[in-house]
Amino acid sequence: MLELRRSHRPLIMGQSGAVASNHPFATQAGLDALRAGGNAADAAVAVAITLGVAEPMMSGLGGDGFYNLWLAAEGRGRVYNGSGSAPAAADPARYAGSGMPPDGAGAASTPGSLGALAAMHAAHGRLPWASLFRTAIALAAEGLPVTQNYRRYAKMSLGRLRKDALATATYLHEGDVPAVGHLIRQIALARTLEEVAHGGYEAFYRGALARRLAAATQGRGGIIAEADLAGFEAEMQAPVGITYRGYDILQTPPNSMGFVLLQELKIVERFDLASLGHNSADAIHIQVEAKKRAFRDRERYATDPRFAEVPLEHILSETHADAMADDIDLHRASEVPLTLPAPNEGNTTYFCIVDAEGNAVSAIQSINNPFGSGVVAGETGILLNNRMTTWHLGSHPNALKPGKRVRHTMNAPMILKDGKPWGVVGTPGADNQVQVNLQAITALIDFNLDPQAVVEAPRWFSSQPGQEANWPHGGNDALTIEEDVGEATLARLTAKGHHLQRQGHIEGTCSLECIRVLENGVRAAGSDPRRDGWAGAY
Numbered sequence: 001m002l003e004l005r006r007s008h009r010p011l012i013m014g015q016s017g018a019v020a021s022n023h024p025f026a027t028q029a030g031l032d033a034l035r036a037g038g039n040a041a042d043a044a045v046a047v048a049i050t051l052g053v054a055e056p057m058m059s060g061l062g063g064d065g066f067y068n069l070w071l072a073a074e075g076r077g078r079v080y081n082g083s084g085s086a087p088a089a090a091d092p093a094r095y096a097g098s099g100m101p102p103d104g105a106g107a108a109s110t111p112g113s114l115g116a117l118a119a120m121h122a123a124h125g126r127l128p129w130a131s132l133f134r135t136a137i138a139l140a141a142e143g144l145p146v147t148q149n150y151r152r153y154a155k156m157s158l159g160r161l162r163k164d165a166l167a168t169a170t171y172l173h174e175g176d177v178p179a180v181g182h183l184i185r186q187i188a189l190a191r192t193l194e195e196v197a198h199g200g201y202e203a204f205y206r207g208a209l210a211r212r213l214a215a216a217t218q219g220r221g222g223i224i225a226e227a228d229l230a231g232f233e234a235e236m237q238a239p240v241g242i243t244y245r246g247y248d249i250l251q252t253p254p255n256s257m258g259f260v261l262l263q264e265l266k267i268v269e270r271f272d273l274a275s276l277g278h279n280s281a282d283a284i285h286i287q288v289e290a291k292k293r294a295f296r297d298r299e300r301y302a303t304d305p306r307f308a309e310v311p312l313e314h315i316l317s318e319t320h321a322d323a324m325a326d327d328i329d330l331h332r333a334s335e336v337p338l339t340l341p342a343p344n345e346g347n348t349t350y351f352c353i354v355d356a357e358g359n360a361v362s363a364i365q366s367i368n369n370p371f372g373s374g375v376v377a378g379e380t381g382i383l384l385n386n387r388m389t390t391w392h393l394g395s396h397p398n399a400l401k402p403g404k405r406v407r408h409t410m411n412a413p414m415i416l417k418d419g420k421p422w423g424v425v426g427t428p429g430a431d432n433q434v435q436v437n438l439q440a441i442t443a444l445i446d447f448n449l450d451p452q453a454v455v456e457a458p459r460w461f462s463s464q465p466g467q468e469a470n471w472p473h474g475g476n477d478a479l480t481i482e483e484d485v486g487e488a489t490l491a492r493l494t495a496k497g498h499h500l501q502r503q504g505h506i507e508g509t510c511s512l513e514c515i516r517v518l519e520n521g522v523r524a525a526g527s528d529p530r531r532d533g534w535a536g537a538y
Contacts, residue, residue, distance in 0.1 A: 007456050015523070019047060021513060026054050027535065030043040033046040038355075040355040044353055047351050047363070049117070053144060053193075061193075067080040084109050085112075087402065089223040095393055107384075108385050146182045160374035212380055220377075247416065249262060255303065256410055267294065268287055270321065285498070286330070296336055349364070350364045425441065425512065428510060451535075459510065463477065478499050482504070483504060490502065
């Protein structure tokens with residue numbers, strides 16, 4: 001039985017299907033696809049494309065994505081990796097001295113999310129591809145009402161957006177942050193979505209649209225060429241996984257850092273969290289210390305496995321987890337420095353779906369920083385990513401090479417019980433993703449919280465020496481934590497040596513979405529109030 005916890009939003013439940021995403025329009029698009037006879041793969045396309053319009057600061061056609069799909073009839077998972085490779089012209093020598101540009105078209109790499117969605121739909125979808133674009137096209141043409149969350153990110157990105165006339169005209173109002181309710185009309189993007197809806201994957205990567213996209217990017221100083229787009233192919237991968245207290249946890253494989261979450265879980269499994277109490281000082285301490293050690297391995301190994309081996313067998317082994325757990329002092333916070341600084345990708349969006357047949361999708365997509373590069377690629381209306389900023393330019397497993405996929409903090413977990421989806425959960429939030437996902441999965445399994453209680457629970461983020469600040473919260477060797485955990489817990493963490501950065505409600509950076517399949521088959525869904533998220537079921 002789920003533990004009774006008070007939440008600000010109701011737990012949403014239905015017998016047939018559930019969708020939880022970071023925007024109500026996207027959630028509704030997914031539910032519409034399911035009600036029309038589509039499956040989780042169809043709904044995922046509808047949600048993903050709509051999110052690119054409803055949250056232009058987070059994702060879109062110009063970005064990347066990972067889509068972790070469970071196929072109920074086959075009893076297996078498939079990951080569609082839509083992370084684009086560095087363009088052929090991305091020679092590290094061109095950035096010597098000046099470094100990687102933080103914004104502008106020169107910061108954009110080959111977009112991959114649409115390719116992954118198309119591959120997933122071609123293999124598993126039922127509904128016509130074009131039908132899944134209707135909500136997104138209408139929203140782009142008729143106007144997206146501005147929310148407080150949109151205003152927060154527009155204010156944060158004013159300098160970036162004002163550098164580009166098309167971005168200014170599209171995402172601001174008279175050059176400033178638009179008011180709540182102002183309609184953001186993305187007319188050029190609506191035309192492009194129509195083109196992709198009817199021309200499919202080929203139109204975007206190899207057709208006239210691809211030529212216009214490459215020309216517009218290069219015209220603004222970017223390096224994406226037609227050949228980069230034409231050469232892109234999404235990769236279908238097997239998920240990586242572990243067992244945690246009898247549950248199977250499936251994750252997106254490298255170049256995603258989903259394995260870091262799995263390693264964290266392997267370490268904390270050595271401790272009886274349930275006996276310590278949810279969000280107790282001792283339970284938080286163990287999870288923070290596990291995170292520190294997993295992030296050290298992240299710096300040692302995380303890369304594109306096509307260019308170097310990622311030794312998952314060692315990283316996720318029982319003996320390695322035993323050694324990491326034995327290294328934790330239950331009474332004192334440790335300093336576990338990273339070998340090299342780690343770049344962040346701070347603005348992302350996550351969604352999850354479970355359909356009537358037991359198919360499920362855990363999905364995450366991003367254009368990297370808020371509003372990506374800040375550049376709209378001409379008449380295409382596509383907002384370009386600034387993914388190039390997450391490469392290392394020195395000696396590092398994540399060192400830049402043309403054709404290589406960058407290391408992604410994006411990860412999309414799924415929980416199975418007895419070979420069927422039991423929980424689907426995830427969050428955006430750069431380096432904080434695998435930390436918040438750790439808290440969510442332990443809350444579901446160890447503490448039996450319902451999905452809405454999980455997403456509303458107070459949370460923490462850890463930084464450590466050598467790691468960039470967990471933007472926009474925290475700094476090196478800091479534990480950023482919401483004060484709702486209680487004064488007694490905060491005092492005990494301080495006594496253990498944690499350097500606390502106390503926060504009220506942390507807005508925006510991590511916004512969990514969660515679906516649980518209850519023992520009687522009911523789909524129960526929760527959505528984080530920290531952003532514009534919404535859960536729906538029927």
